[in-house]
Amino acid sequence: MLQNNQFSVFHSTVYPWQYVDSDQVLHLMICVKGAGPISIKCLACDPCDTDKGVFGEDRPRLFTYEMRCEMEGPGIQYFTLHIPMNTHKLRYHFSISVLGHTYLYDESGLSEDKEELYIRPFFVAYTYSDRCGGVPKWCNGMVWYQIFPDRFAKEDSDQTRGWQSGKITDKDLVCGGTLKGITSKIPYLKQLGTKGIYLNPIFQAGSIHRYDIIDYLKIDPILGTEEDFVELCEKCHSNGIRIMMDGVFNHCSYLSPQFQDVINKGEHSRYYDWFIVYDTDRLKKMDVKTGADAQFRVSPVYETFAFVPSMPKFNTCNPQVMDYLIGAAEYWTKKCGIDAWRLDVPDEVNIEFLRAFRRRIKTRNPDIYIVGEFWGNAVKWLDGETFDGAMNYPLYFIVRDFLAKEKISAFPCAKLLTQCLMANPPVRRCGMFTFCSTHDTPRILWHCGEDRKKRDLCYILTAALGGQLSVYYGDEIGMTGGYDPDNRRCYPWNSGTAPKEMKEAIRDAVSLASDDGKGRICRICALDEEVLGVIYERRRLYINRSKEEKELPDGTKICPQSYCYL
Template identity: 45%
Template sequence: MQILRYEIEHHAAYPWQLVQGRICHLRLRTGEALQSAAVLYGDPFWFSGAEKQPVLARSEMQPALRCSGEQYYSVSVPMRTHKLRYHFVLTLEDGDTVYLSELGVTPPLPESVLRPFNVPYVYAGDHPAPPEWAEGFLWYQIFPDRFCDGKENQGGEDFIPTRENFFGGTLRGITGKILYLRELGVQGIYLNPIFRSDSNHRYDTVSYTELDPRLGGKTDFRILVETLHQAGMRIMLDGVFNHCGWRHPLWQDVRLRGKASRYYNWFCVYDAGELSRLPLEQLSDRRMKEAPPYECFAFAANMPKWNTENPEVIRYLVSIAEQWTREYGIDAWRLDVPDEVSLRFLHAFRTRMRSCNAAVYVIGEIWQDAAWWLEQAVFDGVMDYPLYHAIRDFAMTHTDPLETFAHRIRRWYAAAPEAVHPYQWAFCSNHDVPRALSLCGGNKSDFQLAYVLAALLGGNLSVYYGDEIAMDGGQDPDNRRPMRWTDPEEEIRGFFHSLLRLKRDVLRHCRLTAMELTDALYLRFDGSGYGILAVVTERGQAVTPQLDASDSLLLEAPEGHAAEGTVQGFAVFRREVTHDGNT
């Protein structure tokens, strides 16, 4: 047997192989020019004839991303049974046919020698598919205390946010702005925590079964959800299940009773004596680092960590989330710091949420490469921090040149399968990072470029409240100022109207197929019957791209002159597909 030295790659593992429901998504990468690529697949024990030849179907692979001399191919094949074997049949540029299997790249091999790739036995509950509605969805993130107090936030311009103070936003205030949100073009709202807590951010939950009375009651919440649904919009809640607040009654029971508490093993306690003896004021950041009597979140003593390996804790917390989901028709959950939550809990959470809402969408707050969690199928997507950081460093802070940005986007693309990208959560601002406009130094052109890149490359797109009217704000808590209702920024708001419409009506149905870095970065996307060309330039530079006569301008930077043939900053064009299928 001869092993051929061609640069062609696939592995029977994430992100090259991904099962969702009864569909297996496959990807390969090649540095070689191919005429075609196909996959032969079937059940490893399904044979035909006296010679027991495998029964294999054939599917042609489609070109995915092309960049830097590399070409990705992808295909999605149905699984007739719970198992799958497959190998690739590739036609090289010179017409020769080669196989790609576990053996590597070889000439065509007989079945007796071939070692195909395999998909282990698939249990349906281990490989749920994301809900179709969540593909490329448009969200609006609301920090509840600061969005709307029902009186247009009068005096909000004089309010200086701290970690302790409250402004007075309410659920009724949010309900009163649903028409505004719908006209803006978003499709759903994501609420930072709303359960009873001691702080304005509400990540220190005191009761998971009660709404924070400062925000309103359960009737107010029901009206909010029903009004959203009547408007054709959806709602996402923030689930803080890694830790709770200091005054949570179960934590206080442990402090009072120590090891005699039935909830002692519900938390991660190291020294019950010290826990009962020391008041919160003496549990400094230094103490929690050097000699902690118990585990907490980020050395913050007022947020003790749940033992999410404990089956009783899993049942307790997940059942509460299940009740909210079922009783109020919750459409989606975002889980806070799930990288510190047990995998057992995360599996149980997603399974139980799907049991009461088959179309629920669950994402996680993961700041690094999220391959491990996505491979485990505990989330439909995650907050796309690798994409955010690449966009931030190029478009907002200008620490990366265009070449570095292109390199990081290639790595970002390769880290997740094509089937996952549409469900990832892209953003330019949120409650944990400085607002995009502030990172841009107030430069609205850079600000628009950042959001355009997030819309082009991201799956879901989230707008942080106030970004659409050019609100600024530095590090937490400065990025949580009251929403400004009396002085809208019409230029930026108009930009968001256009961008969100473009994302919803055009980009949502496109996939990235080519990325070329020459005098600018050229991004090409394929849709159904049309293509998209996005041109991104180095800061302050202008280029003259080669355009077709039929190309129509969809969006450009404020300083752009696409009508005269030049692009500066960015420009997005629509191009029609020709009779031969090319754009």
């Protein structure tokens, strides 16, 4: 961040400040803090597009582009520009007018105007179209419904037999949900406005959560057959519903035939280099299932996910491992017309694996959506070489802390949300996967202390901020639950307790997420400690978290713990 006495400016030549998309359009973003009325121009051209000056020097044939104020937050403004790349490289700098003065901003910082000889421009390196990934156009306004297969629906008519009601404390409890059960609920999902189903893992595995996969080419028999899955995909597609699969490529089950071979043969196993083993003698002696070796955490026998011995980590640098896992994903993508893949803990997977996964899967389906599970800032993964988007945990935490927990007021919330949104340029924001609950977090109603009005506001605000909204199964009828495994309760189909008002709130959220008529988000603001505003080009959304009625600037009254969309 470079500054003078009045304001500060920031730009960089990396994503999201500089980005070239698959249509060879350059997207630039610059941030200004503390300035009053301001205008910014970008002066750019191919670095080799020059004329000769009076002394024989090369002088660039610069074109001037007016930048647009994309978003305003408390004390901060973001300006953007979109330039077609008529050649494969570019040079540029900025002219900033504020408070009657004009400044030049280049790689050397903010300064008074200076001659071309002394300008140090920013550069766009030579661009290659195959490295400039774009988000599939169908992702705009997408609404997903996340399903934990064992707990959503059974295939038989009696949905109560063997179906656990209420709190779940046994993480290994098998409740009997199936793929046919999901298929039977397609009319219900359409009624909610669902456009896609995100399935937690469905392959044969060693546990009910199935993040410890045994066979990547076999549907878990407890859920059904391959034919059942094909039928589910076909019926979803015929009803306009897309399918997202969960790709667990960082680790597998200790019961996988490859790891069992390593246990039995040690260094002589053909799969030895598929894993990262430190001590084959201890491996043969230890109880892998329970991890009885007390020294495992401080002195691991082999690499695992989260120190769990039953989940050995793949060596994803190994070409054979890459081919096996990506080949399995290709098989399902081709056979079932899979529309999207969500990759589990990709920040632990070799980057070359992720690049190869994108290249090969996009070859099978150029329009497929690839999203990564990242709990922090995912900027480094969103430059178009690996992922189309990320699970937007930073956004989730802000919404949770403002509305569910009430740990921050509307003022810091507005600032944090502005920064969070602008961490991704608008052209790629539709690739972000937004949510209020997942299989890895307590349900949002639980975080809200069972306050349904708070929970409704969380969904409305999340939907208002762009990206692809995901509804975790049962949230729409008021399901609750704390930390894993309690957040994976059974859907109470026959309980008769589904509250109508929550379905209406979810429908409002779905409608808001899909409403193109509101235009882009221009500003996020706080009216006071309790009221947050999201200002679009053509609409306005206000959220009042307090238990008192509030009055908006135009005189409109907003009820306690409510929202209005004007």
